[in-house]
């Protein structure tokens with residue numbers, strides 16, 4: 001692995017599967033192909049390769065434990081920043097030195 005000119009990371013990323021396409025995509029030279037003979041172990045029986053499992057991401061639900069109606073949350077999301085801004089302006093106005 002240390003001797004691979006393409007580095008060990010690419011090799012590790014291709015382990016546990018058929019790496020033929022990965023190997024071919026790089027466009028390895030003839031000398032690389034000759035070198036491969038040295039490391040050739042054998043053909044993989046395709047029947048033994050586990051079927052590809054597709055990842056189904058979990059359904060995203062918004063955190064709303066007390067079941068507050070969504071429109072109330074939306075209004076609050078709009079109003080709270082406005083209230084903070086208003087408060088900041090009011091504080092600035094009343095604490096301003098003449």
Ligand code: HEM
Pocket residue numbers: 004005006007010011013014019022023026027028029030031032033035036039
């Ligand atoms: C026994 C198998 C392998 C051998 C003997 C081998 C050998 C080599 C050699 C000699 C090079 C230098 C460039 C060349 O002469 O083509 C190289 C580059 C490279 N190899 Fe491999 N390789 C093997 C498998 C793989 C696999 C499975 C991958 C991908 C997962 C890979 C990815 C790369 C990459 C990315 C480069 C760099 C290409 C570049 O920078 O142009 N190699 N390899």
